[in-house]
Amino acid sequence: MRWGKHDHGSRGYHHGNLKEALVRAALELIEKKGPAGFTFAEAARWAGVSPAAPYRHFRDRDELIADVARRGFDEFTAALTGAWEDGKPDVIAAFDRLGKAYLTFAKREPAYYSAMFEAGVPLDTDAELRAAGERAFAVLRAAAEKLVGDMPARARPPALMVALHIWSLTHGIASLFSRGDAARRTLPMAPEELLEAAFLIYLRGLGLPSASGATDDRD
Template structure:
C-alpha cells in the first residue's frame, strides 16, 4: 500500500486502534467526515473490513474517538498557553485565541471531527469533559478580566467564553480551506485579535 494522503500508518499487531484513527484523520481531511465508510478506513489502515469492529461499532463511533483525542489535545494546548507566564490576563487571553487558530491550521482532521462532523458532545461524557476543559480556560480568563469591575457590572463569564469561542470558530471558517477570508489583506490572527478587543472593550473588560 502506497503512503499518501489518507494513508498515514500501516497496521501493526496490537496497534489496530491507532492505525484506524490515523487512517480516519487522513480520510476526513480528504473527503470530509461523511465522505467515507468504515470499510474504507479499514482498507486505508491495511486491515480487513471486519477488523474495526473489534474496537468500534461503526464509523460514527470511530469519528467520536478522533474528536475526543482532538478535544483533549486542544484543551491541553489552551491550558498550556494560558498558564505560560504571560505578563497579563489580557495577553494570556489573546494567546489562547492564537492557539485556537493554530490548532485548527495544524490539525484539520481533528478540527473537522470536533466541530464539523455532527458528533454528539452531550451524549459522550468523555467528550463533554474535554470540551469543558477547553471552555474552562476562556471562562477563567473572562473571570480574571472582570475582577476590576464592580460585581454588578461583571458580565457572565460563561457568556463571554461562548462569544469568544464563537468568534474564534467563525474566523477559522472564514480563513480556512480556501474560504474567502484567505484573500483578505489581514491575517486570521489579526481578525480574531481585533474582533476580541472590540468585544471586550464594549463590555468594559479592557480599555
C-alpha cells in the same frame, strides 16, 4: 492475505495496535477528503486489515469519528491551556494567545477540528466526548473569570457570558476563514488580526482600560 496498500511493518494474524492505527488513518483520511469522504473500509485498508476488523474496536463508523473528536478536544484543551499559561504576564496578552491558539488549532489540525465541530457527531450520546468538550470550554471560562475578576465588582459582567462571547467570535472566525485550503472567503487581513481587533474592541466595550489601537484606520 495482505490487505494494506500501506504496509506499516509486517505483522502476523494480529495487528497489535489496530485501534491507534485506525485513529491515525481516520485523521489522515479526514484531512484529505473531509469527514464525509472518510470511510471505515478505507481506514481498514490503510491499516492493513480486513473491512470487518475495525468492528472489534468501534461499534461503527460514527464511534470512530466520535473517538477522534474526543482526542481532538483533549489536544485542543492542551493547546488552549498552554497558550493561556495562567494569564501571564497579563490577562489581555494571555487572552490574545488563547485566541490565536484556537485559530492555529483549526488551521493546523483540520481533521480534529472537522471531527469536533463539523462531523455532526451527537454530543449527548457520548458522555466521554461531552466531558472532553466541557474541559476545553472550561479553559476559556477560567480565562474569562480572571478577565472579569480584574474589574470593579459594580461593572463586572458575568464571566460565563464573556466566555461564550469570545468562544463564539473565535469559533466564527475559525469556521468561516481559518480553515485549511478550502477557505470559504479571502480576507483583506489575516484571521488572527481580525480576531485581535474584535477582541480589543470587545474589551473596550466591557470597560477594560487596556484596550487601545482597536479602531486604527487600516483599510
